[in-house]
Amino acid sequence: xxxxxxxxxxxxxxxxxxxxxxxxxxxxxxxxxxxxxxxxxxxxxxxxxxxxxxxxxxxxxxxxxxxxxxxxxxxxxxxxxxxxxxxxxxxxxxxxxxxxxxxxxxxxxxxxxxxxxxxxxxxxxxxxxxxxxxxxxxxxxxxxxxxxxxxxxxxxxxxxxxxxxxxxxxxxxxxxxxxxxxxxxxxxxxxxxxxxxxxxxxxxxxxxxxxxxxxxxxxxxxxxxxxxxxxxxxxxxxxxxxxx
Numbered sequence: 001x002x003x004x005x006x007x008x009x010x011x012x013x014x015x016x017x018x019x020x021x022x023x024x025x026x027x028x029x030x031x032x033x034x035x036x037x038x039x040x041x042x043x044x045x046x047x048x049x050x051x052x053x054x055x056x057x058x059x060x061x062x063x064x065x066x067x068x069x070x071x072x073x074x075x076x077x078x079x080x081x082x083x084x085x086x087x088x089x090x091x092x093x094x095x096x097x098x099x100x101x102x103x104x105x106x107x108x109x110x111x112x113x114x115x116x117x118x119x120x121x122x123x124x125x126x127x128x129x130x131x132x133x134x135x136x137x138x139x140x141x142x143x144x145x146x147x148x149x150x151x152x153x154x155x156x157x158x159x160x161x162x163x164x165x166x167x168x169x170x171x172x173x174x175x176x177x178x179x180x181x182x183x184x185x186x187x188x189x190x191x192x193x194x195x196x197x198x199x200x201x202x203x204x205x206x207x208x209x210x211x212x213x214x215x216x217x218x219x220x221x222x223x224x225x226x227x228x229x230x231x232x233x234x235x236x237x238x239x240x241x242x243x244x
Contacts, residue, residue, distance in 0.1 A: 018082035022090035039229035180216035
């Protein structure tokens with residue numbers, strides 16, 4: 001009987017936890033840290049040492065389903081969405097984890113990987129547009145081209161930027177529709193691109209997307225703190241939009 005009870009307790013503990021491990025290139029001897037994206041904001045969980053071969057492993061008991069950031073530095077991190085009992089395997093580069101990482105062992109963390117990869121692709125195009133604009137400005141300063149050529153190129157790059165931004169918007173909207181009920185839709189909903197919100201709360205139509213996210217979360221996680229907090233957020237947004 002004692003052995004049986006111990007087995008149940010062990011099984012219960014495993015059911016409540018997730019494990020994140022992997023190998024980080026350039027991370028030997030350094031320290032990662034894990035934080036929860038709680039409804040109230042980032043919450044530090046623990047630091048995670050990386051061994052001499054770049055490997056790390058950490059197990060955490062989740063009080064409820066939530067989102068977790070894995071950091072190398074303050075502004076270099078990835079977002080994961082583990083389920084109970086999952087074993088996430090993460091690989092990537094220490095210096096640029098968000099651009100280089102891969103994750104397996106967690107289907108909803110893989111969803112967030114897909115979302116980040118699309119953002120990364122858009123960011124690469126944006127960097128190319130910035131480089132082109134700076135190149136033309138420099139050529140103008142050196143007298144190699146006239147102001148009309150610079151203005152024409154600016155019109156072209158501005159048009160391409162609007163196209164890329166619209167593509168990013170379309171992607172996050174599809175992501176929300178296709179993954180309704182996942183906490184990953186919260187990340188998509190709040191996704192910025194070039195410091196602009198893809199779903200802008202100043203646009204009255206944004207409430208449709210907030211309602212869609214809320215409907216899915218209430219169906220799947222009615223008592224989750226994220227759902228309860230997001231319900232209040234949506235109600236406040238609706239009230240603010242009605243006063244516009």
